[in-house]
Amino acid sequence: MAPVPTAERILRAARALFEREGADAVSMRRVAEAVGITPMAIYRHFPNRGALLRRVSDDSFNEIAHRWEALRKGGDPIAHLLAIQRIYLDYALAHPHLFDHAFSARREDARRFPEDFHARRSPTLNVVHDTVVEGQQAGLLRAGDPWDIAMALWVHSHGLVALYRAGRFSYDERRFRTFYEASLGRLLDGLKA
Structure with missing residues (x-):
């Protein structure tokens, strides 16, 4: 078996730190220690900490987009939209630090609606669109701008997830999932032709 390239080992270590402790925990020193290299060696692969965090975040976006895209192979688009939103919830609860960085943290490199989305720069919202x-x-x-509808679906799911994670629901996870599904069903009923 071929050895894992250094850049990949750096990414794995950065993601592990990110998953456990959040973006603030990802320092070049800590990543280097985890990989067994010097902090300066990381700069051969990533020009700065921001680029490393961006790559971890982009990989995360691409991972979820691939899962969503796999759902779209034939079948009912309404069922696909429901499944996409379920995966979104699963991802948010399983990877809270990555989720927060990707979707809730203010970042200069974050995609902006509508320009970046209309230019198809979002691997995730492209699938919903x-x-x-x-x-x-x-x-x-029903007819309407598909980007606006995709954004409405995202905002709905994201808002519920954010409120749940902030402790604004007294539900346990099972009851919240039931509420989430029912609420999403009501939204989709309103969007049906």
Whole structure:
């Protein structure tokens, strides 16, 4: 078996720190210690800490986008939208630090609506948009700007997840998931043609 390239080992160590302790815990020194290299050696692969964090975040976006895209192979677009939002919830609860950095932390490199999304710079919302378009073309979803509809779905799910994680629900996780599904169903019912 070929050895794991240094850049990949750096990314794995950075992600492990990120997952356990959040973005603030990812320092070049701590990553280097975990990999067994000097902090300066990291700069051969990543120009700065921001680039390393951006790569961890981008990899995270791509990971969830691939899972969402796998759902779109034929079938009912409404069912796909529900499944996408379930995966979003699963991801938020399983990876809270990555989720916060990707979707809740203010960052200069964060994508902005509508320009970045219309330019298809979001690997995740591209999938939702394309699924909305499929639903509209099949006559299942009402007409309207598919980007605006995709954003409405995201805002709905994100808002519920953020409120749950902030302790604004007295529900345990099982009851929250039930509420989340029902609320999402009501939103999709309103979007149906």
